[in-house]
Amino acid sequence: MELHIKNTFSKELPADKVIENTRRQVHDACFSYVTPKKTAKPKLLHVSDDMLKEIGLTKSDSESDTFLHVVTGNEIYKNTHPYAMCYGGHQFGNWAGQLGDGRAINLFEIQHNNKQWALQLKGAGETPYSRTADGLAVLRSSIREHLCSEAMFHLGVPTTRSLSLSLTGDQVLRDVMYNGNATYEKGAVVSRVAPSFIRFGNFEILAARKHINTLQTLTDYTITHFYPEIKSEGKQKYLDFLTHVRNNTIEMIVHWQRVGFVHGVMNTDNMSILGLTIDYGPYGWLEGFDYEWTPNTTDAQHKRYRFGNQPYIGMWNLYKLANALYDLIGNAEPLQGILDEYEAIYLDKYIKMMHQKLGIQTPTEASKKMISELERVLQLTETDYTIFFRKLSYVSKNDTPTILFEKVKDAFYTIEALQGDVLNTWTAWFTSYLFILNSEIIDDSSRARAMNLVNPKYVLRNYMAQLAIEEADNENYTRISELYELLKKPYDEQTENEKWFAKRPEWARNKIGCSMLSCSS
Secondary structure, three states: OOOOEOOOHHHHOOEOOOOOOOOOOOOOOOEEEOOOOOOOOOEEEEEOHHHHHHOOOOHHHHOOHHHHHHHOOOOOOOOOOOEEEOOEEEEOOEEEEEOOOOOEEEEEEEEEOOEEEEEEEEOEOOOOOOOOOOOEEEHHHHHHHHHHHHHHHHHOOOEOEEEEEEEEEEEEEEOOOOOOOOEEEEEEEEEEEEOOOOEHHHHHHHHHOOOHHHHHHHHHHHHHHHOOOOOOOHHHHHHHHHHHHHHHHHHHHHHHHHHOEEOOOOOHHHOEOOOOEOOOOOOEEOOEOOOOOOOEHHHOOOOOOOHHHHHHHHHHHHHHHHHHHHHHHOOHHHHHHHHHOHHHHHHHHHHHHHHHHHOOOOOOHHHHHHHHHHHHHOOOOOEEHHHHHHHHHHOOOOOOHHHHHHHHHHHEOOHHHOOHHHHHHHHHHHHHHHHHHHOOOOOHHHHHHHHOOOOOOOOOOHHHHHHHHHHHHOOOOHHHHHHHHHHOOOOOOOHHHHHHOOOOOHHHOOOOOOOOEOOOO
16 A cells, blocks of 8 residues: 655654643644554444545455555554644633644555545544543544545535444443433544644634734645645735635535535534635534534533524634734734625625525525525425425426425425414415526526535435444444445435435434434544
8 A cells, every 4th residue: 555645744844842742732733743542443334435446445455454454543653654734722602721633643645647635544643632532433423524524525515534443342431412421433544635724713722822923924825735726925915815715715605505514513613714614513504404403412501503693603703813813914904894895795605505596597686585485485494405406406497385395395394384374484485486587598407407416315314324233333334334424415306215315214303323412522
């Protein structure tokens, strides 16, 4: 197994001067060298064939002992030095100070086909940033991260990737619901891949500690390697950097809203500087459309990270990044100007996206009003987000509101709820939608094809992941492979997989792992 190693982060940025792997505050450094924990009996459960090719490896490479040992932390690849990143962050709106890679260890960077990839292990042991935790991960959360990372990529959502999922052979103690009932679970490791795992928090910790020279070094490094299109100099370079990060963050969140994804923990330490979805913890997919829904039990009271609030949290987090960059610019006004543009840019992209989901080619004031009304009507009764928009592609311009209702009714959880004022409101919306469709030139079949490119038929619903988890606990790993293959083509009909194009089963409504989850992993 040969990889083209080209490390930049650990070569160009300052390292922690302390070598010992002890929990501590790390000052004026971007990372600390660490060694992954050797596991008792590593076993490879699944490999992403797509990601394997991206980093220049073959299927036979993935079947080698070297691959198994490297992606489980049992072997250090030749001439490399693993490390954990130092960063801080705002968690649930409050400054948490130093956080860092508490359960993630970066192995090395790979260059292949003119792309740079950083490979990282999640769950490979403690680091100086583990605080009181063990740095390990369990099979439950690892399956969710592995499958969702790859599913999001195939949905067209900017995301970090997952190369492999492995058992460690060790037992890990976890309290799933944080209620004092800790139990031992199977340990696991996910090998994650991204161009970089740098977060907003990497900049925040340096600014908070007034390590301005190191902050500038990190920012220059990030621009050089990941935003080479920025050609400006001096303070303007850093303003342009914030602008690019803002735009990438908006793009990511618009995609989240498009497919009905809820991250669950949008802390600034979970925000990628590249605008990638990162850290798949208590995420979820909208089942019934609900702006107020959050999958995170920790967030259940205040719902800070609910579906409808994600765009605004993205803006809030960018304010914290701008604060961190302030000392490189020394003037708040241009930073504020960049942030002031956020809402208008987001709303423009969001409206365009919603028109695409509805198959409308030419936005008008009437169509914008119709979209606004749909967002209200969808919450009158429990309506499956994915099924509703996918079924809309079946609609014909010649349909009546009654026929349209028949075509989308499978998206409603309780047909009996659609009566009286609720039914009248839906009928009014169906009527306005058909009126707008009939004002467009595009034919029904062309519109359907376009809609099916942005409205997925298959997403990783929590109950689907839970089925894979429960079967894996019983040493049956076929469901992991089945879901991985299904989610590689989320926009295709896949008639052989029609069973997955269905509403959440009733047994999953309140089941742990299917409705809400904790951050415990």
